[in-house]
Amino acid sequence: MLTSLVLDSFKNHTDRSFSWGEKNILAGPNGSGKTNVLEAIYLFVNAIPPQERVFLQLVPTDSWMLSMGGEFIRNSLPYSGRIGYTKEEWKIHFLSQENTVTRSRHLELMPIRAVLFTPMEMNILYLGPSLRRDFLDEALLLAYPEFTKIRREYGLALKNRNSLLKQIREWVSDRGTLDLWDSLFTERAKAYYLYRKELIDFIENRIGSVEVLLEGKYKLSFQYTTKADFSDMESSMLQYLQKNRERDIVTGYTYIGPHLDDFQCMISGEIPSNSYLSRGENKTILIGLKFILIEFIEKSSKKETILLLDDLFSELDSEHIESLLKHAWSRQLFITAQNVPDFLIGKRWFSFYEI
Numbered sequence: 001m002l003t004s005l006v007l008d009s010f011k012n013h014t015d016r017s018f019s020w021g022e023k024n025i026l027a028g029p030n031g032s033g034k035t036n037v038l039e040a041i042y043l044f045v046n047a048i049p050p051q052e053r054v055f056l057q058l059v060p061t062d063s064w065m066l067s068m069g070g071e072f073i074r075n076s077l078p079y080s081g082r083i084g085y086t087k088e089e090w091k092i093h094f095l096s097q098e099n100t101v102t103r104s105r106h107l108e109l110m111p112i113r114a115v116l117f118t119p120m121e122m123n124i125l126y127l128g129p130s131l132r133r134d135f136l137d138e139a140l141l142l143a144y145p146e147f148t149k150i151r152r153e154y155g156l157a158l159k160n161r162n163s164l165l166k167q168i169r170e171w172v173s174d175r176g177t178l179d180l181w182d183s184l185f186t187e188r189a190k191a192y193y194l195y196r197k198e199l200i201d202f203i204e205n206r207i208g209s210v211e212v213l214l215e216g217k218y219k220l221s222f223q224y225t226t227k228a229d230f231s232d233m234e235s236s237m238l239q240y241l242q243k244n245r246e247r248d249i250v251t252g253y254t255y256i257g258p259h260l261d262d263f264q265c266m267i268s269g270e271i272p273s274n275s276y277l278s279r280g281e282n283k284t285i286l287i288g289l290k291f292i293l294i295e296f297i298e299k300s301s302k303k304e305t306i307l308l309l310d311d312l313f314s315e316l317d318s319e320h321i322e323s324l325l326k327h328a329w330s331r332q333l334f335i336t337a338q339n340v341p342d343f344l345i346g347k348r349w350f351s352f353y354e355i
Contacts, residue, residue, distance in 0.1 A: 008067035011036040021351040026336045028355035034336035038308040045114035074111045113142045116308045119315040125274040129262040139293040143300035157188040166252040186237040210288030226261040306332040313337045
């Protein structure tokens with residue numbers, strides 16, 4: 001459990017401290033910094049910024065550094081930690097009990113993982129595939145700290161191969177050099193896919209729990225789309241790259257790999273849910289999928305999760321809010337809201353904070 005947070009210098013917050021309970025609601029107008037507090041919790045617990053953020057974006061505009069700290073309970077004892085980042089060094093520092101530690105040690109000592117729900121996620125079935133890939137990868141990043149390196153190395157291999165393709169097109173490099181880079185790329189892609197396949201299998205085995213949320217009205221399946229053959233990953237990718245090498249050189253782009261894959265939720269194995277079900281039903285599916293990912297994170301990391309619900313009251317109707325809170329209730333909650341629903345006001349189990 002996270003018991004406190006101190007924001008010395010984080011986005012629009014300076015010298016701000018919070019003491020947390022089990023259920024917390026942060027209320028305030030748009031632009032007050034409610035989401036920033038959730039992002040600070042996410043960073044402090046997970047040792048990485050939320051998706052689509054980098055450390056530099058979390059430093060206040062009028063400052064040269066990010067500085068924050070907090071306390072949490074581990075093995076029934078209080079622990080303290082701090083995180084710092086400076087623009088000059090471009091390096092993040094971790095402290096635990098006032099001792100310098102590595103990121104991996106920080107995560108080892110932290111008994112929890114923080115999972116963020118955003119309004120954007122409630123609509124990803126209608127939006128671009130990159131958001132759906134991030135939806136899956138976030139669970140892997142939180143479940144397996146080493147996946148951060150796997151993902152980064154794959155991104156570097158992809159970038160270098162694409163750069164080489166453009167150099168070959170412009171007669172700057174020789175085509176024969178692609179053989180080495182194709183091998184390296186498929187090696188990195190395979191490492192990436194081993195993690196993603198584990199998550200895909202986990203979702204497929206538990207998709208029935210989402211059918212329950214839909215009151216058993218539909219037969220639901222999880223369909224993952226990829227050009228790679230999971231039964232023979234390296235060979236299938238190398239064959240694809242060889243077959244399509246000329247096209248890749250002309251376009252300067254690699255058309256196979258986890259950076260292009262996608263998923264859909266299917267009704268009766270044939271119809272995409274986003275073209276058949278209502279928006280409310282698709283939001284129900286995404287809530288169900290998110291809790292499958294939470295189960296995966298907890299099972300794989302052997303850590304409990306705390307849940308950060310960012311302005312979902314404005315995105316969901318009262319029925320979906322109640323369903324979400326019912327599933328989330330066993331965990332520590334942090335909820336931001338511009339307008340708190342009437343049925344939550346005055347409830348003794350919530351701690352309210354004005355931001």
